[in-house]
Amino acid sequence: MNYYIIDNDEEETYARQGTGRYDINMPNNQGDLDWDYLPNYEPVFSHLLIPPVEENGYTEVVEDGGAIGGIGIIMTQRLKEIFQEFNLGEGVHRFYPLISADCETLEVLPDIHYHYLQVVDLQANYPAINFEKSTFFVKDRFEPEKTYVSILNTEQLNATYYEYAGSVLSFEKLVLNDTFKAMDLDMFYFSKLKPKTFTYIIISQRLLDGLRREGLLKWFKYKEVPIFVE
Numbered sequence: 336m337n338y339y340i341i342d343n344d345e346e347e348t349y350a351r352q353g354t355g356r357y358d359i360n361m362p363n364n365q366g367d368l369d370w371d372y373l374p375n376y377e378p379v380f381s382h383l384l385i386p387p388v389e390e391n392g393y394t395e396v397v398e399d400g401g402a403i404g405g406i407g408i409i410m411t412q413r414l415k416e417i418f419q420e421f422n423l424g425e426g427v428h429r430f431y432p433l434i435s436a437d438c439e440t441l442e443v444l445p446d447i448h449y450h451y452l453q454v455v456d457l458q459a460n461y462p463a464i465n466f467e468k469s470t471f472f473v474k475d476r477f478e479p480e481k482t483y484v485s486i487l488n489t490e491q492l493n494a495t496y497y498e499y500a501g502s503v504l505s506f507e508k509l510v511l512n513d514t515f516k517a518m519d520l521d522m523f524y525f526s527k528l529k530p531k532t533f534t535y536i537i538i539s540q541r542l543l544d545g546l547r548r549e550g551l552l553k554w555f556k557y558k559e560v561p562i563f564v565e
Contacts, residue, residue, distance in 0.1 A: 338562040339543055340535035341555045343398050343408070348554055349386055350398035351409070352438035357381035368404035370526040370534075371459040373429050380431060383409065383449055384438035396554040397449060406524060406536060407453040409433065415450045417549055421521035421542045427460050428522065429453050454536050456526040458489055461514055463523075465565060466492075468510035473499045476532055481507075496527040503529045509562045516564050530560045537562065 359366055365380045385397060397409040410418070415430060435447040457463050466488055472481040473495070484504075486492050496504050506528060515523075521539040528534065537560065546552040 336564060337540040337543075337559055338537050339540075339557045339559050340530050341538055341543075341557045342535055343396050344554055344556045345398060348394045348396045348398050350400050351402065352384040352386065354381035354402050355384050355436065355441055365403045368407075368453060369455065370405045371456040373426065373453065373455055378431065380433055380451065382436040382441070382443070383433045384436055384441070385444075385447070386438055393447060394554065395551055399451075403451060403453075405453055405455065406526075406534065407451055408536070409449055409451050412448040412450065414551055414554075415452070417545060417551060418452065418522070418542070421539075421545060422519060423522045424457070424518060424520045427455050427457055427520075427524075454522065454524045457515075457520075457523040458492065458525055458527070461518065462489065463511050463515040463518075464489075464492075464525075465510040465512040468508075468565070470507040471495075471504065471528075472507060473502050473504050476501075476503055483507075492527055503532060505529050505531075507561065509560075511562065511564045513565060531558075 361379060363376050363379050365378055368374060368378060381402065383397065385393065395411045395414045399409055431451045431453065433449045433451055435444040435449055436442060437444060466486055470483065471486045472483045474481045484495055486495055504527060521542040522536060524536050526534055543552070543557065
């Protein structure tokens with residue numbers, strides 16, 4: 336099985352136009368969503384302010400622009416249903432309905448249905464990495480030179496991540512263990528590892544092919560990464 340990092344394709348999607356009348360300091364606000372764990376409360380989301388529809392319709396994915404905490408994807412009902420056909424894992428993802436509104440008039444668009452897919456760290460919730468068989472390194476964001484580091488467990492992974500804060504902690508080879516093999520996930524995420532300059536959601540070849548079959552891959556950029564399963 337091949338695995339790929341994915342990200343919104345900014346050339347195909349449009350970005351949300353702010354958050355409107357939204358108190359970013361309110362309890363349970365969207366900015367407080369975590370990278371590692373799903374919330375034990377119901378988050379309060381701002382209206383999703385989007386441009387007026389054009390001839391080619393609304394985009395299937397909307398760029399969040401950092402308004403929502405953690406990592407995730409804003410997607411249409413159609414795209415949500417495609418993702419749900421695959422194994423997204425228990426306790427490591429959650430969908431939230433969003434209210435769409437016209438960014439110019441702020442009027443709610445009741446027939447436009449977007450959802451936020453939150454994805455949280457797999458390693459924090461399940462011990463999925465075989466550290467002994469994996470190869471890790473750190474590097475400067477803008478320099479090619481690598482420094483290999485020994486990481487033998489989750490505690491060392493977290494400590495190394497904070498020790499090299501500001502740098503890129505990545506992997507030359509990431510081997511996933513029997514726990515992951517049994518789960519056989521089609522989507523997952525590691526908050527402490529950066530396959531490129533940033534962290535990314537990772538999807539399986541199955542999910543990638545499913546998006547391609549439905550003509551929905553155009554909304555994403557993707558790149559294969561050296562992830563292997565025992």
